[in-house]
Amino acid sequence: MSALIRNRQIVPNDVTILDDEAAAPQNGNFVVSLARWQKDNAQLRSLSVDVGVRLPNTADLTTIWAELEDRKLIVLDFPGFADGRAYSQARLLRDRYAYKGEILAVGGAVVRDQIQGMQRSGINSFLLRADQDPNVCLTAFDDFASAYQRATDKDMVIPREHRRSNSL
Amino acid sequence: MYRYDQYDQTLVNERVAQYRDQTQRFLAGTLPDDEFRALRLRNGLYIQRFAPMLRVSVPYGMLSSKQVRMLAHIARKYDKGYGHFTTRQNIQYNWPKLEEVPDILADLASVEMHAIQTSGNCIRNVTSDHLAGVAKDELVDPRPYCEITRQWATFHPEFNWLPRKFKIAFSSTTADRAAIRVHDIGIQIVRNDKGELGYQVYVGGGLGRTPIIGPLVREFLPELDLLSYCEAVLRVYNRLGRRDNMYKARIKILVKETGLAKFTEMVEAEWAHIKDGDLKLQPQDLERMKSHFTEFAYDKNAAADTTYADRLREDSAFAAWAKRNLKEHRQPGYSIAFVSLKASGVAPGDITAEQMDAVAELSDQYSFGEIRSTHEQNLVFADVRQQDLYAVWLRLRELGLATPNIGLLTDLICCPGLDFCSLANAGSIGVAQDIFDIFENLDYQHDIGEIKIKMSGCMNGCGHHTVGHIGILGVDKKGEEWYQVTIGGSAENDASLGDRTGPSISRADIAGVVEKIVDVYLENRHSEDESLLKTYRRIGMQPFKERIYNTAPAAEAIA
Ligand code: SF4
Numbered sequence: 156m157s158a159l160i161r162n163r164q165i166v167p168n169d170v171t172i173l174d175d176e177a178a179a180p181q182n183g184n185f186v187v188s189l190a191r192w193q194k195d196n197a198q199l200r201s202l203s204v205d206v207g208v209r210l211p212n213t214a215d216l217t218t219i220w221a222e223l224e225d226r227k228l229i230v231l232d233f234p235g236f237a238d239g240r241a242y243s244q245a246r247l248l249r250d251r252y253a254y255k256g257e258i259l260a261v262g263g264a265v266v267r268d269q270i271q272g273m274q275r276s277g278i279n280s281f282l283l284r285a286d287q288d289p290n291v292c293l294t295a296f297d298d299f300a301s302a303y304q305r306a307t308d309k310d311m312v313i314p315r316e317h318r319r320s321n322s323l
Numbered sequence: 324m325y326r327y328d329q330y331d332q333t334l335v336n337e338r339v340a341q342y343r344d345q346t347q348r349f350l351a352g353t354l355p356d357d358e359f360r361a362l363r364l365r366n367g368l369y370i371q372r373f374a375p376m377l378r379v380s381v382p383y384g385m386l387s388s389k390q391v392r393m394l395a396h397i398a399r400k401y402d403k404g405y406g407h408f409t410t411r412q413n414i415q416y417n418w419p420k421l422e423e424v425p426d427i428l429a430d431l432a433s434v435e436m437h438a439i440q441t442s443g444n445c446i447r448n449v450t451s452d453h454l455a456g457v458a459k460d461e462l463v464d465p466r467p468y469c470e471i472t473r474q475w476a477t478f479h480p481e482f483n484w485l486p487r488k489f490k491i492a493f494s495s496t497t498a499d500r501a502a503i504r505v506h507d508i509g510i511q512i513v514r515n516d517k518g519e520l521g522y523q524v525y526v527g528g529g530l531g532r533t534p535i536i537g538p539l540v541r542e543f544l545p546e547l548d549l550l551s552y553c554e555a556v557l558r559v560y561n562r563l564g565r566r567d568n569m570y571k572a573r574i575k576i577l578v579k580e581t582g583l584a585k586f587t588e589m590v591e592a593e594w595a596h597i598k599d600g601d602l603k604l605q606p607q608d609l610e611r612m613k614s615h616f617t618e619f620a621y622d623k624n625a626a627a628d629t630t631y632a633d634r635l636r637e638d639s640a641f642a643a644w645a646k647r648n649l650k651e652h653r654q655p656g657y658s659i660a661f662v663s664l665k666a667s668g669v670a671p672g673d674i675t676a677e678q679m680d681a682v683a684e685l686s687d688q689y690s691f692g693e694i695r696s697t698h699e700q701n702l703v704f705a706d707v708r709q710q711d712l713y714a715v716w717l718r719l720r721e722l723g724l725a726t727p728n729i730g731l732l733t734d735l736i737c738c739p740g741l742d743f744c745s746l747a748n749a750g751s752i753g754v755a756q757d758i759f760d761i762f763e764n765l766d767y768q769h770d771i772g773e774i775k776i777k778m779s780g781c782m783n784g785c786g787h788h789t790v791g792h793i794g795i796l797g798v799d800k801k802g803e804e805w806y807q808v809t810i811g812g813s814a815e816n817d818a819s820l821g822d823r824t825g826p827s828i829s830r831a832d833i834a835g836v837v838e839k840i841v842d843v844y845l846e847n848r849h850s851e852d853e854s855l856l857k858t859y860r861r862i863g864m865q866p867f868k869e870r871i872y873n874t875a876p877a878a879e880a881i882a
Contacts (some may be wrong), residue, residue, distance in 0.1 A: 215562075236358050237444065239484025243561045246481050251596055264484075268345065268354075268362055275480035298341045301330055303474040305601055313330045313474070315601075317611060 527578030625656025740780030747780030749797025
């Protein structure tokens with residue numbers, strides 16, 4: 156069973172990701188694929204629950220952002236250890252579109268050794284791969300205290316620190 | 324040179340701890356093999372033919388004497404007493420133990436060094452001209468820009484899992500010594516007609532299986548926009564670069580398949596969104612970085628020295644070295660001295676721990692405590708007073724580091740090949756030795772002039788064979804070592820890819836073929852000033868082909 160980390164806390168897994176064929180549950184929030192979201196859009200929007208959307212890592216946000224804008228949850232896919240495409244999707248969501256909702260990472264690369272990079276790219280929740288120990292994973296966020304690139308609020312951004320100390 | 328501040332140091336220390344933890348989890352069996360592989364590669368650790376190989380980063384080739392002493396210490400303590408300088412200005416150790424790598428990294432961190440991103444599908448070590456800051460033909464010192472880029476690229480969260488490796492190089496001179504057009508991003512620092520500094524940006528050059536000379540993507544990028552533009556290029560690549568086929572995954576293939584115009588349009592569109600964001604450099608960022616690379620306190624009276632001229636007259640061996648291994652410095656009375664790592668009987672680029680210590684010592688005494696590594700696998704003392712050159716030479720000669728062959732035929736570059744690399748089809752170090760033996764006579768080499776021979780043990784092209792004046796590529800023919808030969812490549816401003824001579828050549832014949840090529844060149848050149856490259860471009864492949872394959876002109880059907 157996969158554990159869920161949200162905002163650096165281990166929380167009960169409350170995410171239901173539907174197969175494209177599965178019927179929508181009667182109550183409770185769930186996530187559908189982008190394809191299903193586009194196909195059954197009117198019907199899904201009429202439901203009283205929150206429907207999240209899972210993007211394939213090949214999706215071009217510039218063409219689909221308008222359809223996602225009001226979602227509270229966007230799920231990004233990290234299918235394999237070496238496939239980093241969704242990192243760019245996360246950056247675009249946060250930086251270009253100023254998306255404020257939850258971004259959840261799922262897939263085979265959601266492990267101890269990648270989640271800090273994911274967090275720094277703007278992802279705030281992580282459905283860990285089944286073999287991962289969530290307590291070990293939590294320590295990943297403390298591997299580095301600062302970074303050369305702008306990152307999450309917690310981390311120090313080195314160029315920014317330099318500019319600040321320069322203007323003192 | 325650049326010195327770490329508290330942030331840089333902390334980051335590198337944290338990296339050592341992180342990697343130690345990864346190694347421990349791997350050894351304990353909780354980190355799967357293939358994942359540890361990807362992680363250790365991002366720390367420069369390969370598992371090679373016989374043992375792991377650790378590649379240590381030397382950002383744009385700059386080393387302090389203290390760092391070189393540490394490299395010597397590591398060679399002694401964890402390796403077999405030597406290291407190997409690569410064509411990317413880095414140093415490699417061929418025999419470290421996997422369990423000890425965290426300790427090696429800790430030792431490196433103690434002298435502001437690391438192995439971060441020296442391998443793996445991420446942004447690699449930023450490289451530049453090994454004569455940066457002292458070259459006569461330089462517009463501005465490229466190193467501050469290299470360091471700014473290095474920092475931006477270090478642990479960039481978005482670009483750590485790219486389709487393939489990514490290399491960035493800077494040049495700021497009219498003669499490109501950094502081969503920028505065979506890099507994923509090649510940056511030429513320029514001034515526009517308004518007198519403003521900026522960059523010409525080339526994207527999608529590269530060697531390997533599909534060698535391509537990188538096309539110009541932006542004619543002029545303003546100085547402060549360096550990082551945002553690189554980020555835009557990388558973002559397009561990370562999203563769209565091919566991941567289905569490792570051999571088509573470099574950005575050069577994306578540029579080629581997308582078409583230059585369309586690719587450029589995508590980069591520009593991306594850049595438009597981020598150019599005025601926080602990646603935009605501020606003048607103070609540049610000033611801060613430039614303050615790390617100020618000129619040394621040169622001896623104002625250095626040019627008054629007359630002993631150097633005397634020594635040149637008196638000692639012909641010294642004069643031969645001076646002619647070949649010195650380059651002109653901007654500062655009157657100073658010279659740039661090359662330390663040749665190409666001696667007979669030694670693999671190109673190899674250096675022992677004792678030699679490293681002695682080089683460090685010499686740099687402390689005579690060259691402000693700094694050493695540089697070059698793309699051609701040699702070292703450089705960049706700031707030596709002419710009156711000290713004789714002493715430097717005497718010591719280098721004792722050390723076997725004074726072969727007067729810089730730029731000559733035996734100053735060839737070559738990858739580790741079959742001797743160390745598990746991907747190799749054929750050996751390259753042995754061939755280098757055969758070539759050394761044929762052209763042993765240095766006077767003869769001087770007569771031949773500057774020829775760049777580059778050799779790789781396989782298509783990956785770590786030895787840059789495709790841009791060698793003479794390129795040699797190891798191929799496998801039914802389990803035997805064979806070699807494909809090219810002529811006419813160049814990595815300089817007139818960058819071009821070499822053309823194949825014809826069928827591949829056996830191990831026994833390969834050095835002889837190099838000799839034949841040289842003979843044809845000598846017979847055909849108009850004067851000593853006509854290089855092999857120029858001669859080849861004038862007379863074409865035919866005369867070379869005939870000599871190499873012993874074909875009479877009439878018997879040769881179609882080229
Ligand atoms: S060119 Fe091939 S053989 Fe040589 S080092 Fe690179 S991968 Fe190994």
